[in-house]
Amino acid sequence: MVGTPFLVFLVSALLIICVFAGVAVSTRQPRHVEYARAQRLRGLFFLSLAAILVVFLVLTLPRLPYPVEAATSPGRIVHAVGKQYAWSLTDGTGPTLANWDTAFSPSITVPANTQVEFRVTTLDVNHGFSLYAPDGHLVAQTQAMPGYMNRLRVTFDRPGTYTVLCLEFCGMSHHRMRGVVEVR
Numbered sequence: 721m722v723g724t725p726f727l728v729f730l731v732s733a734l735l736i737i738c739v740f741a742g743v744a745v746s747t748r749q750p751r752h753v754e755y756a757r758a759q760r761l762r763g764l765f766f767l768s769l770a771a772i773l774v775v776f777l778v779l780t781l782p783r784l785p786y787p788v789e790a791a792t793s794p795g796r797i798v799h800a801v802g803k804q805y806a807w808s809l810t811d812g813t814g815p816t817l818a819n820w821d822t823a824f825s826p827s828i829t830v831p832a833n834t835q836v837e838f839r840v841t842t843l844d845v846n847h848g849f850s851l852y853a854p855d856g857h858l859v860a861q862t863q864a865m866p867g868y869m870n871r872l873r874v875t876f877d878r879p880g881t882y883t884v885l886c887l888e889f890c891g892m893s894h895h896r897m898r899g900v901v902e903v904r
Contacts, residue, residue, distance in 0.1 A: 794837035794873055796830055800849055800884070800899070802842035802864045804891050807849070807884050807899030817843055827900035832879045838872040840864045848887025851901065854880035861887055876903040 799814035800807060808815050808824045815823035820843075830836050840849045842864040850861035851874060859882065862872040876882065884899030 792835075795834035796836045798828055798830065798836055798838050798901075800838045800840045800864070802840075802844075802847040802849065802886065802897070804844055805886075805893040805897040807886075807897060809884065809899050809901065814839075814841070815843075826898070827902060829902040829904060830876065832876050832903050835873055835875045838862075838874065840870045840872060841868060842866050845890050846888050847890050847897070848885075850885050850887045852883045852885060853878070854882065863888070876901075879903045 797811070799810050799812065801810075801814035802808075803815075803817075803820060806824065806826060808820075808826065809828040810823065810825050811828070812823070838849065838851075840862055844866060846866070847864040848861060849864045849870075849872070851859040853859050859876075860872055860874050862870045864870065880903055882901040882903060884901060886894055886897040890897065
């Protein structure tokens with residue numbers, strides 16, 4: 721079964737090949753060029769391309785992430801702080817390098833059907849914050865960067881144990897960097 725994106729790609733590729741072939745064939749023989757007509761044709765092509773781009777913009781702009789959610793407050797805020805090789809998930813502001821040993825928490829419990837905003841950062845190097853459903857499917861992900869906080873909003877519709885993994889290779893024990901979100 722062939723998907724729509726593949727068909728769009730195939731039609732676009734064939735159209736581009738035809739245009740290049742037509743230009744290659746038409747330039748074999750020298751001929752007189754009417755520059756005023758060529759300029760009008762270029763202008764028409766530019767306006768057509770601009771109209772197509774505006775249509776795509778109008779169709780896709782409403783589907784940007786968090787169109788309405790950004791104006792509302794989440795039901796719960798979880799601070800996710802990464803440090804080689806662990807994730808700390810807390811309700812507070814999260815641990816720092818100074819209090820990591822006492823403030824570190826690898827798991828947190830959140831209610832089902834409540835919007836949770838993960839405020840994701842890291843204390844050392846870049847990490848990839850990813851949430852996996854109990855069945856192993858990727859639910860959401862964002863980048864964790866030192867000195868910057870990314871916000872990721874997720875509504876867990878099913879109870880269970882969700883795993884937090886690092887998607888950015890961060891060192892030799894990268895595979896051990898895990899956290900747990902219990903949804904009840």
